[in-house]
Amino acid sequence: MLPEATTSRYPGAGPRLLGPVRHYARSVSLLTTRSLTRRFGTVTALSDLSVDVSPGVVGLIGANGAGKSTLIKILLGLLPSTSGSATVLDLDVATQGEAIRERIGYMPEHDCLPPDTSATELVVHLARMSGLPATAARERAADTLRHVGLYEERYRPIGGYSTGMRQRVKLAQALVHDPAFVLLDEPTNGLDPAGRDEMLDLIRRVGSEFGISVLVSSHLLGELERVCDHIVVIENGRLTRSSSTAAVTAASGVLALEVDDRTEELVALLREAGLHTVLDGRTVAVTLDGDLTYDRIRDAVVRLGVGLVRLEHRRHHMTELFTGKNYSTGSRT
Amino acid sequence: MTTTTSGGTSDRGVIHDIGYRHYTGPRLGRRHIVTALYADSLRGAYGLGRSAKSKIIPMGLFVLMAVPAAILVLVTAVSKVTEIPGGYTSYTFKLQALIPVFLAAQAPVVVARDLRFRVMSLYLSRPLRRDDYVLAKYAAFATAVFALLVTPLLILFAGALLLKLPFGEQISGFLPALAGDILFALVLAAIALMIASVTPRRGFGVAAIVTVLTVMTTVGLSAEAIAAEHGSWTLAGHLGMISPFSVVQGVQTWLFGADNPAPAGPQGTAGGLIYTAVTAAVLAGCYGFLLLRYRKVSVS
Numbered sequence: 001m002l003p004e005a006t007t008s009r010y011p012g013a014g015p016r017l018l019g020p021v022r023h024y025a026r027s028v029s030l031l032t033t034r035s036l037t038r039r040f041g042t043v044t045a046l047s048d049l050s051v052d053v054s055p056g057v058v059g060l061i062g063a064n065g066a067g068k069s070t071l072i073k074i075l076l077g078l079l080p081s082t083s084g085s086a087t088v089l090d091l092d093v094a095t096q097g098e099a100i101r102e103r104i105g106y107m108p109e110h111d112c113l114p115p116d117t118s119a120t121e122l123v124v125h126l127a128r129m130s131g132l133p134a135t136a137a138r139e140r141a142a143d144t145l146r147h148v149g150l151y152e153e154r155y156r157p158i159g160g161y162s163t164g165m166r167q168r169v170k171l172a173q174a175l176v177h178d179p180a181f182v183l184l185d186e187p188t189n190g191l192d193p194a195g196r197d198e199m200l201d202l203i204r205r206v207g208s209e210f211g212i213s214v215l216v217s218s219h220l221l222g223e224l225e226r227v228c229d230h231i232v233v234i235e236n237g238r239l240t241r242s243s244s245t246a247a248v249t250a251a252s253g254v255l256a257l258e259v260d261d262r263t264e265e266l267v268a269l270l271r272e273a274g275l276h277t278v279l280d281g282r283t284v285a286v287t288l289d290g291d292l293t294y295d296r297i298r299d300a301v302v303r304l305g306v307g308l309v310r311l312e313h314r315r316h317h318m319t320e321l322f323t324g325k326n327y328s329t330g331s332r333t
Numbered sequence: 334m335t336t337t338t339s340g341g342t343s344d345r346g347v348i349h350d351i352g353y354r355h356y357t358g359p360r361l362g363r364r365h366i367v368t369a370l371y372a373d374s375l376r377g378a379y380g381l382g383r384s385a386k387s388k389i390i391p392m393g394l395f396v397l398m399a400v401p402a403a404i405l406v407l408v409t410a411v412s413k414v415t416e417i418p419g420g421y422t423s424y425t426f427k428l429q430a431l432i433p434v435f436l437a438a439q440a441p442v443v444v445a446r447d448l449r450f451r452v453m454s455l456y457l458s459r460p461l462r463r464d465d466y467v468l469a470k471y472a473a474f475a476t477a478v479f480a481l482l483v484t485p486l487l488i489l490f491a492g493a494l495l496l497k498l499p500f501g502e503q504i505s506g507f508l509p510a511l512a513g514d515i516l517f518a519l520v521l522a523a524i525a526l527m528i529a530s531v532t533p534r535r536g537f538g539v540a541a542i543v544t545v546l547t548v549m550t551t552v553g554l555s556a557e558a559i560a561a562e563h564g565s566w567t568l569a570g571h572l573g574m575i576s577p578f579s580v581v582q583g584v585q586t587w588l589f590g591a592d593n594p595a596p597a598g599p600q601g602t603a604g605g606l607i608y609t610a611v612t613a614a615v616l617a618g619c620y621g622f623l624l625l626r627y628r629k630v631s632v633s
Contacts, residue, residue, distance in 0.1 A: 076458055078632045098460050102360065106458035108632070112451040116383050128369040129459045131360040140356060147353060157384060173455055178356035210353040 028090055030055045030181060030213050031075060036084035038070055038237075045070040047237040048084070055181075057207035059224035059231045059245075060217040067237040068217040069109060072183050075215070076106055089181060102131070105174030109185035109217075112170065115159030119150055119169045122158065123176050130177035137176075144172045147210075148202060164195040171202065181213040182206065188223060200227050255286045257297060258310040269300040285314065366461050367469045374473035378439050390438045394431055395481055401428065402485035406492030415498055417489050421510035422591040424489065425482055425517065429578055432521065433546040435481055440525035441538035443474045448533040454632045463627045471620065474526055479518035486510055513585035520581050520612060521546075523619035530626045550576040554595070561596040569597035570604045574611050583608035 029052060036049040046067045062068050073079035075088050077097020086093045091100045113122065120141060127137035145154045148168040153161070158169060167187060174182045187203065188196045204227045207214050218224050224231065225245065233240040259266055267284055270277040273296045276287040286297060301308050373382070379395070380388030402424065409417055419427065447453050456466060486507065493503045525542050532538040553576025560569035573579040579595050586593035587605030599608040 073632055076632065078457055098462070101458060102460045104458070106454070106632075108451070108454040108458075110451055110454070112454045114446055114450045114452055116387060116446075121382055125369075125373050126455055126459070128373075129366055129456060129461055131362065131366055131460060132356070133359060133361060133365075134369075136356065136358045143354065177360075205353075211355075 028055065029053070029087065030058065031086065031088050031215070033071075033086040034084055036071075036074065036086050037082045038067075038074060038079070039082045045237050046074070046081070046234075049234065049237070049239050050084075051232055051239060051242045053230055053232065053242070055213040056229035057203065057214045057216065057227055059221075059228035060215055060234070061219070061221050061224060061231060062217075062234040063219050066219075066234050068219075068234065069185055070237075071234070072106075072185050072215070072217065075100075075183060076104070077101060103180045105177065105179035105182040105212075107170045107174040107182065107184045107187055109189060111166065113158045113161075113166055116157055118157055119145060119154040119161075119165075119172070122169065123173050126173045127176040132177055140176050140178070141172075144176045145169075147175070147205075148172045149198070163190045164192075164198070167191060167195070167199060168202075171199075175206065175210070175212070179212060181215070184214060184216045186217055186219075188218060188220070196223065203227050253288045254314040255288050255293065255297070256310065256312050256314045257284050257286065257308065258282055259284075259301060259304075260307040260309055262304050262306050266300055266304055266306070269303065270297065273300065283310075288313075363460070363462070363465065366459075367465045370461065370466065370469035371473045371476075374443055374470050375476050378443050378474055378477035380442075387442070391435065391477075394435045394438075395484065397431055398428055398481055399485045399488055402488040403492075405489060406496070409492065409498075410496055416502065417493055417498070417506075420592060421486055421489060421506045422513060422585065423594050424485055425510070425514060426578075426582070426594045428485075429550070432478075432481070432517075433543050433550075436478065436521055436525035436546065437539045437542035439477065440474060440522075440529035440542055441532070441535045443477075443529070444470055444526055445529045445533045445535055445538045448530070448630065449535065453630050457630070457632050463630070464624055467620075467623045467627050471522060471526060471623065475518045475522035478522045479514060482514040482517055483511065486514065509585060509589035509591035512589045513581065513591055516581045516584060516612065517578075520577055520615055523616055523623075524577060527619040527622050527626075530623055546577065550578050552576070553579050558596045566597050567600050567604070570600040571607070573597055573599075574608065577615070580608055580612050580615065584612050 032052045033049050036046055037044070038046040049067075049071070060068050060071065070079065074081050074086055074093055077088075077093045077100045080094065088100045089103055091103075093100065117125075123141040123145060124137045127140050128134065132140060145168075148171050150165065150168050150172065153165065158166065161169070167190075171184070171187065174184065184203065188199050191199055200223055203214055203216055206212050207227070207229070216224065216228070221231075221233075228245050230242070230244050232242045263279065263282065263284065267277050267279050270284070270286060275289070275293060275296060278285045286293065297311070376382050379391045405418055405424075425432075447456065457463070490503060490507045494500070524546070528541050528545060529538045532541050553573055556572035556575060557569045557579065560566075560572050570583075573583065573595055579598070582591075582593055582595055583599040583605070585591045587599050587608060599605045
C-alpha cells in the first residue's frame with residue numbers, strides 16, 4: 001500500500017502534513033464565477049458567465065474563440081474582468097491573483113519553451129520561480145519529468161523535441177511545484193491520435209493518482225468525456241451547460257441489441273410484443289420498460305433461432321449536448 | 334491503490350515508478366524567487382547552463398577584455414616602470430569598442446528570448462511579479478556588464494600590488510575607475526535592455542543596440558571635438574552628452590576625479606551637475622520604460 005498521501009484522492013482532506021500552501025479540501029469550491037463578463041472593445045469574449053465547480057477533473061469545452069482562453073486568463077488573475085466576479089480555490093481573482101498563482105499550475109495553449117535549454121534546466125528553473133529551494137526544485141523536476149514520460153531526452157535542448165515531447169514539458173512545468181489545481185489550455189492541440197490518448201491518460205492520472213484538480217480546455221468534446229468528472233460548455237462566451245459527466249453520460253432507458261441474422265424480422269416481432277423498437281443500422285434500440293422487456297427480447301430471439309451478439313444498456317453521449325441528437329434512440333429529440 | 338512498477342515500459346528500460354509524491358517542503362517567498370531569477374539570468378548572460386555555442390561570444394569578449402590587462406602587467410614588470418601604462422580609467426575607454434558588442438549580443442539573450450519564445454506566460458502564471466522580473470533581469474545584466482568591465486581592472490590592480498608599485502597611487506587610480514565601471518554597467522545595461530525588450534527578434538535586437546550605441550558614441554565624440562576645436566568648451570561639454578559613454582565618463586571625472594579622455598567633458602560645477610542629472614535621467618528613463626513595457630506583456 002502507498003502512504004496516505006497518494007491513496008487519498010484529495011489529499012487536503014486527510015491528516016497529511018502540509019506545506020505553507022495547502023491543498024484543497026473536498027469541500028472547498030474549485031472555481032466559481034458570478035456574472036463574469038469580459039469585453040475587448042466591441043467584442044464580448046465572455047458574457048454573464050456563472051458556474052460553480054467542485055474539485056476534480058473539469059472539462060472546459062467550446063469551439064475556437066468561444067472564450068475558453070479568456071476565462072483561463074481571468075482565473076489566473078492575469079486579465080481583469082469587465083464585470084462580475086470569480087474565485088479560484090476560494091480566492092478572489094481580482095484581489096488575490098498572486099496567492100492564486102502560488103497554488104496553481106498553468107499550461108498555455110501556445111508554444112512557450114526556449115529552444116536552447118534542456119527540459120531539465122527549464123523545469124528546475126521554473127520550480128524555483130514557484131518558490132522551491134534549489135535542491136527540492138531539482139528533485140521535483142526529475143520526478144515530474146519522469147511522471148509525464150520524459151526520460152533520457154530531458155537533458156537535450158528542447159529545440160530538437162517533437163510536439164508530443166514539448167507538450168509533456170509544458171505539462172511538467174505546470175506540475176513541478178505540486179499545485180493544488182492545474183489549468184491546461186488545449187493540451188492535446190497538435191498531437192497525433194496516439195499522442196492525444198497518452199496526454200489524456202496523463203491528465204486522468206493527474207486528477208486521480210496525483211490528487212490535483214484539473215481544468216482542461218478543448219474544442220473536442222469526445223476526448224474530454226473520457227477523463228472529466230465535470231463538464232462546462234461555453235459557446236460565444238455564454239455558458240451552455242455545466243454538469244457532472246456522470247449525469248451527462250448516465251445510462252439511458254434504452255437497450256441496444258444486435259443479432260447475427262434476421263434483424264428486421266426481430267424488429268417486427270418486438271413491435272408485435274408491444275415494445276418501442278427502432279432499427280439503427282445493425283443495432284436494434286429497444287426502450288426499456290421494466291424487467292419484462294428483457295424476457296420479451298429473449299423470447300423473440302429464441303423464436304427466431306438467431307444468435308444474440310450484443311445486449312447492453314445504452315449510455316448517453318456528450319455529443320448530444322451539441323447536436324441535440326439523441327444517440328440512444330437513434331432519433332432527433 | 335497499490336504501488337505500481339509499470340512506469341518504465343520495456344523499450345525504455347526498467348524505471349520503478351514509486352507513484353506521485355506531494356511536495357511538503359518549504360515554499361520560499363518573493364526574495365528567493367527574485368534572487369533565483371537574478372542568478373539564472375546572470376549565468377545565462379555568459380551562456381552558462383546553455384549550449385556550448387551560446388558561450389562563445391560572451392566568454393570570448395570576456396577574455397578579449399582581460400588579456401590586454403594581463404599583458405600590461407607583464408610589460409610593467411619587464412620594463413620596471415613605476416606605474417601601469419595608461420592607468421586604470423582609460424583602460425575601459427581604450428577597449429570601448431568591445432563593450433557594445435557584448436551589450437548587443439547578450440541583452441537579447443537576457444530579455445528578448447523570454448518574449449520571443451513566449452516563456453513570459455510561464456513566469457507570469459507564477460507568483461513572480463512583473464516589476465520583480467524587470468528588477469532581477471536588470472540587476473543580472475548590469476552585473477554581467479560590470480564583471481566584463483571590472484575583471485581587467487582587478488587584473489591591473491592585483492598586478493600592480495604584486496609588483497609592489499606605490500599603494501597610495503594605485504588605490505587612488507583604481508577606486509575612481511571602479512566607481513566609473515559601476516556607473517557604466519548600470520547605464521549601459523539599462524539602455525541595452527530597453528532596446529532588447531522592444532525587439533524580441535534577436536537579430537533586430539543585436540543590430541539596434543550596436544547601431545544606437547556606436548552611432549551615439551561617434552556622433553557625440555565628433556560633435557564634442559568639433560565644438561572644442563572652435564573653443565566653445567561649454568557647448569562641447571553639452572554635445573559630449575550625446576554619447577552614453579561620455580556622459581558616464583563625465584560624471585566619473587567630476588565626482589571621482591578620474592582622468593577624462595574626452596575632448597571637453599563637463600565644464601565646471603554646472604557641467605558636472607548636468608552630466609550627473611543626465612545620467613540619472615537616462616537610468617530612470619530606461620528602467621521606467623522597462624517597467625511599463627512589462628506591464629503590457631500578456632500571458633499569451
